[in-house]
Amino acid sequence: SVRSPRDIIFRSELDALAARFPNLGVTFLCSKGGPSGTGPSGRIDGSMLLRLVPDLAKRAVYTCGPEPYMTALRDGFDEVGVKPLAYYEESFGGYPSGVAPDDFAISSFVHFAKSGLEHRCAPGETLLDAARKCGVYVPTACQQGVCGTCRIAKLSGEVAMCDLGGLTSEEKSAGYILACCSRAQGTVSVDL
Structure with a gap:
């Protein structure tokens, strides 16, 4: 997930990996317009998760990003009543913001x-x-x-x-x- 197509980092590398490995699917979700103007767009939520990953309950999910993004993912699982097989987050820092x-x-x-x-x-x-x-x-x-x-x-x-x-x-x-x-x-x- 990114704000716009210009915010996609390592796009050419990710496209090359997807082309090289047929079992790897890469989807860019832009909150402001799809990567080519035709791809999925919007913010991540439960219905978007199921549309992009219909077999979510059979998948392990690894995520890294700002806390609001990871919260939206967790809320999306609850929204559609589906929990992934396993869920892992990577974040950085000490106590969460506002906690001392x-x-x-x-x-x-x-x-x-x-x-x-x-x-x-x-x-x-x-x-x-x-x-x-x-x-x-x-x-x-x-x-x-x-x-x-x-x-x-x-x-x-x-x-x-x-x-x-x-x-x-x-x-x-x-x-x-x-x-x-x-x-x-x-x-x-x-x-x-």
């Missing part, structure tokens, strides 16, 4: 169910930091909410999680969180 560590400064506790340990969290402290302070092992890699290595099951309570695509929507629905970027909001119990 002080926003997490509420009194909170984490209960490590398997270990039987409890920890009072400092303002802004992640569950990963809390686990380390208690000597509870959590495997990690990127520590930025991207890779998913620190995935843990949340048994109860609420967290504020600022992940960058490290969990699928299915994993989130199943109660998984990322310890590296989750902060307890009150009392939280995790399966560690």
Whole structure:
């Protein structure tokens, strides 16, 4: 998706890849007029998603772009009641716009169910930091909410999680969180 045909980056390279690999389809969606004046145009929404990718439920979706674009994609899935086989986002930066560590400064506790340990969290402290302070092992890699290595099951309570695509929507629905970027909001119990 781009605003106009002149905003398409690497167009010739993408066209060459599509010509070289018959199983690769490339569609340019311009919000202001199609790439040649005849292609699809408009903003991404549920009906556009299904028109462009009728078998969306069988596809893995990888997306990168500004947050409003990725929000429109997620809203589009909900709008038509279709969830892709898997969904991954790539975004950059720390906390989402408008969110600062002080926003997490509420009194909170984490209960490590398997270990039987409890920890009072400092303002802004992640569950990963809390686990380390208690000597509870959590495997990690990127520590930025991207890779998913620190995935843990949340048994109860609420967290504020600022992940960058490290969990699928299915994993989130199943109660998984990322310890590296989750902060307890009150009392939280995790399966560690």
